[in-house]
Structures are given as structure tokens and as C-alpha cells.
């Protein structure tokens with residue numbers, strides 16, 4: 001069997017006063033679309049930051065695409081595309097310029113960059129606004145550009161941290177279609193979301209974490225059956241015991 | 247080093263400089279305004295075109311009939327367009343003429359009184375006259391001095407000595423044809439101008455500090471960090487962008503200064519030197535900006551903290567220090583901007599060659615300090631600035 005695309009082994013991440021991730025272990029297979037669910041502050045973003053090398057683990061280890069993130073960060077950076085939870089965009093650049101900048105930072109060939117940029121802008125419905133400065137975009141438009149910037153270089157592995165938050169239904173469905181396409185192209189994706197129907201709709205498997213610990217793992221259908229609920233949202237509430245706040 | 251990455255980052259920075267009004271102001275408009283303002287208030291604009299003309303007079307008339315020369319000077323003083331300044335000897339008068347403080351020097355000879363008197367005793371018997379010559383030195387660069395001063399003096403002389411009726415052409419007192427003296431017309435602006443170049447670049451510190459703290463706050467530094475871009479590529483792009491900004495500042499200051507009449511000594515070579523030395527200085531400003539960003543929690547704090555680096559350099563290392571005491575001026579040796587201003591002053595104001603020891607020392611010290619500050623900034627920012 002091929003080695004898993006992402007391996008998290010007994011990962012703990014402590015900040016001064018909180019333990020954000022607490023002895024977490026999980027594996028994501030090649031080509032899998034993995035949903036990382038959990039209430040606010042559960043540690044989802046922290047996990048992603050460790051996976052892309054922004055944060056050092058307090059203990060434990062993580063590997064991405066077969067490379068140890070601590071030992072070979074550059075190899076990992078070449079493989080991944082990361083859509084941050086808070087849109088990180090240059091306000092004085094236009095939408096297209098933001099996207100092209102990140103394609104260039106991945107050293108993409110010019111013609112491929114042009115092609116991908118236009119294609120993604122088209123799919124996200126931003127072709128018309130692509131020549132406007134992002135600083136003048138609406139919140140949802142910024143988030144769409146944010147997502148395109150993460151994927152323009154066609155990464156093998158994508159970390160999408162709440163990619164659809166604050167989007168209107170049309171945009172959200174466009175993103176869903178888009179994520180399904182990534183799956184067809186056999187990309188490995190970790191998706192975090194607070195929309196349970198999104199996870200149910202898209203993910204092969206979901207892991208629910210709370211206070212930095214994995215508390216449930218399985219395909220959405222399996223979990224619904226196992227906990228005898230009618231949908232994933234009820235499973236989530238039953239397990240985490242708190243209301244979803246986003 | 248991947249050039250595609252470096253260039254795309256530089257392109258991004260240049261777009262920022264052009265598109266963000268606050269930065270465009272600080273980089274381009276501010277130097278334009280400073281140069282024009284200083285040009286206007288310290289003389290480059292219309293510097294020597296005043297409505298009155300100063301003439302230095304050296305009265306060498308002996309005690310004999312001295313009242314004649316005093317009368318002559320009195321009449322000169324009465325004219326509205328001439329301003330008279332007395333000198334005790336020709337040397338001091340000539341020195342002022344060379345420095346452009348006065349436009350002409352008039353030498354009244356020892357026997358001026360005697361000559362005038364001889365004319366009055368026998369106006370029609372020219373063989374009894376004591377002949378003499380009044381010498382005139384004029385600033386060759388002043389249109390007025392070369393064209394108008396002699397006729398004016400001629401006329402006043404006629405009124406003073408011969409009365410209002412200059413009947414015959416024969417006279418005992420001649421005005422020698424004016425000797426042309428090349429005066430350097432230094433205005434106060436000439437002293438200020440070298441300091442304008444460093445002044446403009448100093449503010450790059452603030453721009454760098456703000457842009458790093460802002461990008462950090464927006465998560466953009468992290469985002470670049472998760473691309474394969476190396477820290478070296480990123481810092482190289484920052485350095486190049488700010489060097490380009492510094493180069494355009496020098497071009498702007500030169501253009502504006504030239505438009506208001508500034509003509510530095512040294513020609514094209516010193517012009518190129520100015521670009522080079524300010525570009526080196528920009529490394530130092532990037533370094534200070536990084537140090538500021540490393541210790542600032544927010545863009546607002548960065549603006550304030552940047553002034554810790556800007557103020558001393560501004561007061562001790564730019565045109566602001568022109569009027570300072572010598573103690574304060576030697577304190578300038580502790581700020582990098584001083585070396586830029588010192589080198590450019592030697593070059594533009596004193597016409598020193600680039601190979602002169604002062605200038606070589608200045609650029610050596612500046613280069614060493616700038617590279618060290620830049621490296622320190624990079625180290626500090628990588629260590630403390632990422633949070």
C-alpha cells in the first residue's frame with residue numbers, strides 16, 4: 001500500500017497558557033478529502049499551521065507527502081496549497097495580480113500561470129472583478145480570491161481552512177463543485193468547516209476534534225449510523241456538547 | 247535564488263509605492279515639496295535677481311580734498327538702485343565680490359579729490375588738470391553689473407565733479423574699463439541641497455517598518471512563508487524595491503533642484519555618485535525599518551518607533567544640521583545619513599573630486615555601517631518579528 005499523504009503522529013502543541021493540540025494522531029490517504037471538524041478553539045487551525053511548517057510541534061511529528069515537515073520544509077512547501085482562515089490578500093493589488101503573484105512565488109511557467117488564473121477566476125465568478133483592487137472587494141469576494149491564490153499552482157495537497165465561510169449560496173456551491181473537481185484530480189485535501197452539510201456532502205471521512213483531541217473518526221454516513229442521529233450536525237452536537245457558533 | 251520570485255515581489259512593492267497615496271507622498275511628493283520649499287526660501291529661485299545692487303567702495307582718497315570723494319559716495323548712495331558698502335581695502339572687497347555678496351567694486355584713487363579740485367579751479371584749461379582713473383571691477387556673471395553699472399557711475403561722477411553740465415568730452419577723471427571678475431554665486435540653497443538627498447531616503451525606514459508590520463498583521467508574511475520562497479529571496483526583493491525607491495528619490499530631488507536653478511559642481515560624475523551613495527544608504531534604512539518592525543507590535547507602533555531612527559538622522563545628518571553648532575555637527579558622525587550629506591557637500595559645494603580622501607572615507611564608512619545595519623535588521627526581524 002502507498003504511504004499516507006499526511007501523517008500526524010502523537011502531535012501536541014502548547015502555547016504559553018493553552019494546549020491547542022493534545023496528543024493527536026491521524027492519517028489522510030492519497031486522494032482523500034478529509035474533513036477536520038470541531039468547535040471554535042478546538043485546534044483545527046493550529047493543526048494546519050503545524051502541517052505547513054508555520055508552527056513547530058511541542059512534541060510529536062507530522063509528515064506531508066512523505067516528507068517530515070520539520071526536516072524538509074521546502075519539499076513540503078512545494079507540494080502544498082494553503083487557504084488561510086482569515087483572507088490574506090494584498091489590498092493594493094488587483095484580484096488577478098494577487099493570484100499571479102502567488103503563482104510566480106511557486107515559480108510556475110508563465111503560460112500555465114495565465115491559463116490557471118483565468119480558469120480559476122472564471123470558476124469562482126471573479127473574471128469581471130479581476131482588474132479591481134482587492135482592497136475594494138466585498139468580504140465574500142476577498143474569500144474567493146483567497147481560495148484561488150491557494151490553488152493557482154495546482155498543488156497535490158491542499159489545506160483549506162474554512163474556505164466557504166461568509167460566502168453567498170452561489171459562491172459556496174461553486175466552491176463545492178470546485179472541491180469535487182480537486183477530488184477527481186486525485187488531490188489530497190484537508191478541509192475544515194463549521195457547516196456540517198458541507199462536510200457531509202464533500203468529505204470521504206471526517207475527524208471531529210475537541211480541545212485538541214480526536215473524539216470521533218469515520219465516513220459521515222458511518223458516524224450518523226453509529227451515533228444514531230439523522231445528520232452529521234446532530235452527531236457533532238451530541239459529541240461536543242456545545243452549540244455550533246459559526 | 248529564483249529570479250521569477252524576486253522580480254514578482256519587487257513588482258508588487260513598486261505597485262504598492264505607486265498605488266498607496268501615503269507612500270507615494272512620502273517617497274516622491276515629500277521630497278518634491280521640500281526641495282521646492284527650500285529652493286524658494288533660500289535663494290535658488292530668483293536668487294540673485296534683486297531690485298537693488300550692492301557695490302563695494304574702497305575710498306583711497308588722501309586727506310587732501312577728501313570731501314570730493316565723500317560727496318561722490320553720498321551721491322551714489324542717494325540713487326535708489328545702488329546699495330553702497332564701504333570697504334577698508336581692495337582685498338576684502340574683492341573677496342566679497344568673488345563670493346557673490348556684491349556685484350561690483352569701485353576703487354576711488356588717492357588723488358581723486360585733487361583731480362576734482364584742479365578741474366574746478368580751471369574748468370577750461372585741461373593742461374592744469376590732475377588726471378586720474380577710477381577703477382571698476384564687476385561680476386562677469388551679472389548682466390546688470392556688466393551692462394549698467396558703468397554708465398550709472400559715469401553719470402553720477404559727472405554730476406558730482408563737473409556739475410550738471412557735462413560740456414566737453416575731455417575730463418580729468420576717467421572710469422577705467424571694468425575688469426570682469428568671475429564670482430561664484432552660492433546661495434544658501436547650495437549649502438542645504440546636499441542634505442536633501444539623505445533627507446528623502448531617511449523616511450524609507452518608516453515605509454519598510456510599516457509595510458512589514460502591516461503584512462505581518464494581515465497574515466501575508468505567513469502566507470509567503472508557506473510558498474517555496476526563501477527568506478533570502480524575500481529580503482533581496484525588499485532591498486531591491488527600496489533601492490529603486492531611493493534612486494527615484496534622488497532623481498526627483500535633482501530634477502526639482504535643477505528646476506529651481508541649482509547647479510551642483512562636479513558634473514555627471516558627481517550626479518552618478520549621488521545615486522550610488524544614496525542607494526547604499528537605502529540599505530541602512532531598510533535595516534532600521536526591519537529593526538523597527540521586529541520590536542513593534544503594530545503598524546501604528548512602528549510609525550512611532552521609526553522616528554527613533556529618523557529624528558537623529560534628520561537633525562544631525564541632513565540639511566537641518568547646516569546651521570548647527572560644531573559640537574552638534576560632530577555628533578553627526580554617529581548617524582549614517584551624515585556620511586551621505588558630508589560626501590555630497592564635498593562634491594557639490596566644494597567641487598572635490600570623487601577620489602578625495604573625505605569622500606572615499608565617507609562612502610567606506612557608510613557602506614560598512616549600512617551592510618551591518620541591514621544584516622542586523624534581518625537577523626532581529628527573523629528572530630523577533632515573525633510573531
Ligand SMILES: Nc1ncnc2c1ncn2[C@@H]1O[C@H](COP(=O)(O)OP(=O)(O)OP(=O)(O)O)[C@@H](O)[C@H]1O
Nearest residue numbers: 015016018020038039040041042043044045046047
Ligand atoms: N499563537 C497563539 N498563541 C496563543 N494561543 C493560541 C495561538 N494560536 C491559537 N491559540 C489557541 O489555541 C487554541 C486553538 O486555536 P485554533 O485557532 O487552532 O482553533 P480552531 O479550531 O481553528 O478554532 P476556530 O473554529 O474558531 O477557527 C485556542 O484556544 C487559541 O486561543
Ligand SMILES: [Mg+2]
Nearest residue numbers: 044045046085
Ligand atoms: Mg480556525
